[in-house]
Amino acid sequence: MRIINHIPTRPTAVLLAALPFVAVLVAYAIGSEIRLAENPADKLLPAPAQIGATALRLFTEGDRRTGEILLWKDTWASLMRLLFGVGIAATVSLVLGMAIGLVPYVRRLMSGFVAVVSMVPPLALLPILFIVFGLGEVSKVVLIVIGITPIMTRDLAQRVLDIPKEQIVKAQTLGASSWVIVARVALPQVLPRLIANIRLSLGSAWLFLIAAEAVASDVGLGYRIFLVRRYLAMDVILTYVLWITALAFVIDWALKTISRRAFPWLEAGL
Amino acid sequence: MSFVSVRDVWQAYDGRSILERVNVEVEEGEFISIVGASGCGKSTFLRMLLAEEVPVRGAISIDGGAPAVEPGRERGVVFQRYSVFPHMTVRENIIAAEGFAKPSGWLFGSARKAARNRADAMLVRIGLNHVADQYPASLSGGMQQRLAIGQALTAKPRVLLLDEPFGALDPGTRLQMHDFLTELRAETGMTVFMVTHDLAEGFKLGDRVLVFDKVRWDPMDPGLHGATITYDFDARDGGVPFQHILDRYPSLAPEPVGKA
Numbered sequence: 199m200r201i202i203n204h205i206p207t208r209p210t211a212v213l214l215a216a217l218p219f220v221a222v223l224v225a226y227a228i229g230s231e232i233r234l235a236e237n238p239a240d241k242l243l244p245a246p247a248q249i250g251a252t253a254l255r256l257f258t259e260g261d262r263r264t265g266e267i268l269l270w271k272d273t274w275a276s277l278m279r280l281l282f283g284v285g286i287a288a289t290v291s292l293v294l295g296m297a298i299g300l301v302p303y304v305r306r307l308m309s310g311f312v313a314v315v316s317m318v319p320p321l322a323l324l325p326i327l328f329i330v331f332g333l334g335e336v337s338k339v340v341l342i343v344i345g346i347t348p349i350m351t352r353d354l355a356q357r358v359l360d361i362p363k364e365q366i367v368k369a370q371t372l373g374a375s376s377w378v379i380v381a382r383v384a385l386p387q388v389l390p391r392l393i394a395n396i397r398l399s400l401g402s403a404w405l406f407l408i409a410a411e412a413v414a415s416d417v418g419l420g421y422r423i424f425l426v427r428r429y430l431a432m433d434v435i436l437t438y439v440l441w442i443t444a445l446a447f448v449i450d451w452a453l454k455t456i457s458r459r460a461f462p463w464l465e466a467g468l
Numbered sequence: 469m470s471f472v473s474v475r476d477v478w479q480a481y482d483g484r485s486i487l488e489r490v491n492v493e494v495e496e497g498e499f500i501s502i503v504g505a506s507g508c509g510k511s512t513f514l515r516m517l518l519a520e521e522v523p524v525r526g527a528i529s530i531d532g533g534a535p536a537v538e539p540g541r542e543r544g545v546v547f548q549r550y551s552v553f554p555h556m557t558v559r560e561n562i563i564a565a566e567g568f569a570k571p572s573g574w575l576f577g578s579a580r581k582a583a584r585n586r587a588d589a590m591l592v593r594i595g596l597n598h599v600a601d602q603y604p605a606s607l608s609g610g611m612q613q614r615l616a617i618g619q620a621l622t623a624k625p626r627v628l629l630l631d632e633p634f635g636a637l638d639p640g641t642r643l644q645m646h647d648f649l650t651e652l653r654a655e656t657g658m659t660v661f662m663v664t665h666d667l668a669e670g671f672k673l674g675d676r677v678l679v680f681d682k683v684r685w686d687p688m689d690p691g692l693h694g695a696t697i698t699y700d701f702d703a704r705d706g707g708v709p710f711q712h713i714l715d716r717y718p719s720l721a722p723e724p725v726g727k728a
Contacts, residue, residue, distance in 0.1 A: 362550035367520055368616075369553075370539035372623045373569030382564065382573040386555045463555045463603040 244433040252433035253440075268422065269441070276407060276419040277445070279335060283342025284403050288396055290343070291350035296384055298351070299358025300376070309355065316348030321409055328414060338410040345406040346399040350392075357391045358384055390464055393457040397450055404446060471496035471659060472517075472627060477526035478694070479512055485694030486512050490526070492678065492697060499653060499660045501674030501703065503667055508680045508695040510663045514631050517661055518543050530626055541569060544625030548632045551616035552604045558615055559600040562587035565622035587622070594618040594648070610641035614648060621656065630662040634669070646673060670703070677701040 206214060223246075230243035244252075256269045294312070297304040324341055331337035361384060369383045411420030419442055426434045458465070470493035477490040487509045494500055504510050515521045516528060519536035527535040530542060545551070552561050566583045567575045575583050591597040594614045596607075604612055613633055620628060634642045650673065653660065664670050670677050679699040686692040705711040714721050 364547040364550040365553060367518065367539050368545060368547070368551055368619075369568060371518070371541065371543055371545050371620070371625065372565050373541040374573065375571070378568050378570075378573035382568065383553060461555070463557075463605065 241430045241432055244436070249433045249436055253437040256434065256437055269438075272417055272419045272422050272438075273441070273445070275417045276411065279338045279411075279418070280342065280400075280403055280407055282335075283339045283407070284346070284396060284400065286339070287343045287347040287350060287399070287403075288392060291347050291354055291395070292388070292392055294347075294351045295354025296358055296380060296388065298355035299361075300380060300384060305355075309352075312348050312351050312355075316352060318344075320345035320406060324410060324413065333414040338407065338415070341406045341410045342403050346402050349402075350395045350399055353395055354388060354391060357388055361387055390457055390461045393453050397453050400446060400449060404442065408442075470494060471498075472528070472530050473532075474517075474528050475526050477513075477516065477523045477528060479509070479516060479521065479523050480694070484691050487516075487523075487680075488684075488694040488696050490696050492700070494659065494661075494676075496531075496659055497657045499673060499675045500662070501670030501677045502661060502663045502680065503665070503670045503677060504680030504695065506665075508682065510680050511631060513680065514629055514661060514663050517627070518545055518629055541623055542626040543629060544620035544623055544627070545629045545631070546613065546616045546620050546633045548635045552612060552619060554604055557601050557603055558596055558607070559584070559587050559591065561604065561615055561619050562590050562622050565619045569623075590618050590622055608641070609637050610645060613637065613645060617649070617652070621652070621658075626659065628658050628660045630660065632663055632665060635665060642669075649673060671701075671707050674703045677703045 226243065227246055230245050233240045233243050234245060256267075258267070260267050294308065298308050298312070299305070320341060323344060324337075327337040327340050327344075331340055365383060366379060369379050374382070407418075408420030408423070411418035412424040415421040419438055423435050423438050472492075472494040474490055474492045474494075477487060478485065479487040490513065502510050502513065512521065516523050519528075519539050522535075522537055529535050533542075536543070539545070553564065556564060563575065563580070563583050566586075567573060567580075574580075588597065588600065591600050594617065596611060596615055596618070599607060599611070604615060607615065617633070634645050637645060646669070652658075662670070662673065677699070678697050679701070680695045681698040682693055682695045683698060684693040701707065702709045
């Protein structure tokens with residue numbers, strides 16, 4: 199039988215899904231064991247138990263000076279930046295994408311411009327943003343917005359253009375004005391795509407967020423990772439990386455669930 | 469003046485003629501089938517009737533009105549596919565035919581309740597009341613087309629345009645749809661234009677069958693000339709013409725024998 203026709207049974211599938219995770223953990227544990235056996239003071243690959251202890255400390259114990267738990271403070275600061283950045287990007291790209299997709303004049307005006315802007319490497323603009331907006335919150339949020347808006351806009355505009363012409367004409371024969379076509383034909387069909395878009399863009403958004411925090415900040419998950427790098431505190435870095443991964447996963451899962459609940463018609467044909 | 473009047477209509481894309489000198493007059497309540505080879509401008513003609521396209525020359529008017537420049541409520545349409553809104557339930561699709569004309573696109577309060585009752589009556593009429601709360605994607609092709617026709621009729625258009633409405637259906641469903649359409653027409657007396665590939669279907673349903681073809685043909689440049697209406701068949705009475713000519717011209721009747 200061809201390899202493409204071998205389909206794993208349910209237990210095998212679960213086992214296969216778990217395998218890469220287990221493999222990485224085992225490989226890390228072995229590597230850490232070897233290094234620590236040679237030099238108990240080694241800092242590069244801390245033992246899993248030590249990471250656990252560090253994580254517990256980071257999540258529960260306050261800073262010696264201020265009493266604040268830094269990890270939660272960092273998380274809050276980073277999530278706020280992410281929320282504002284992605285929120286603004288989603289709003290702008292939705293409005294622009296709909297206008298480009300539905301209004302021929304706006305399409306002629308904007309689609310070339312958006313295509314060129316989306317080619318500008320956002321991180322190269324970071325120094326400009328720091329100069330223009332200062333080192334505060336605004337520059338970080340703006341970096342996220344500039345980084346993901348053009349691509350989201352292009353995709354949403356394309357998605358609006360993909361709505362069959364027949365539907366738009368049909369709506370007109372039912373007496374719909376341009377506004378009604380936006381609100382009742384295009385928007386409901388583009389919203390699921392907007393959520394899918396946000397899910398795809400979140401990876402880039404995290405990248406821009408951590409880059410901006412690493413360069414100039416005084417609080418935030420990315421800032422903390424780059425700060426403790428100086429002390430080779432791998433246990434702290436790894437805890438933060440795992441925490442960021444968990445946050446990103448939960449956000450993605452939440453968006454997926456919202457999309458499924460809110461748009462039952464998407465699955466009607468399946 | 470006739471109900472739908474097509475006067476000397478030309479259509480060309482990028483200087484290439486598609487249709488030339490199309491003239492046709494249609495009375496209210498007539499069912500017009502439009503047939504012809506692929507690429508001879510049938511669908512272009514329908515799009516112009518729909519006012520989705522404006523002819524480069526000539527004019528199409530309904531009931532003596534000014535030629536339309538964009539699709540509107542007086543022309544209803546059913547396409548081969550994508551004629552219903554996938555994100556609305558079956559009932560919502562029917563209600564939308566009334567709500568879309570409102571400035572906000574929605575109906576509220578008692579108006580919505582009344583529209584909902586009318587929608588349910590329409591659903592019973594088109595045999596879809598048992599799937600009122602489902603989404604169109606879960607319906608069969610024939611049911612989707614029935615919904616599309618019901619939706620178009622709810623807007624009460626002056627003219628109904630059908631663009632190969634049964635082209636994607638299997639033969640059995642297609643026959644059911646013929647009966648359905650014939651019944652609906654008997655009830656509403658609507659003026660219908662239907663583009664079809666199926667000659668038998670065209671003659672079965674239509675009162676008149678218009679054939680589109682090219683009358684001029686340049687062998688050096690086949691795309692030079694456009695098509696026009698080459699035949700205008702009377703398809704009533706099973707396609708046998710002049711069955712009722714005596715009603716119009718009683719003087720043609722033979723003199724009864726023995727009276728002279």
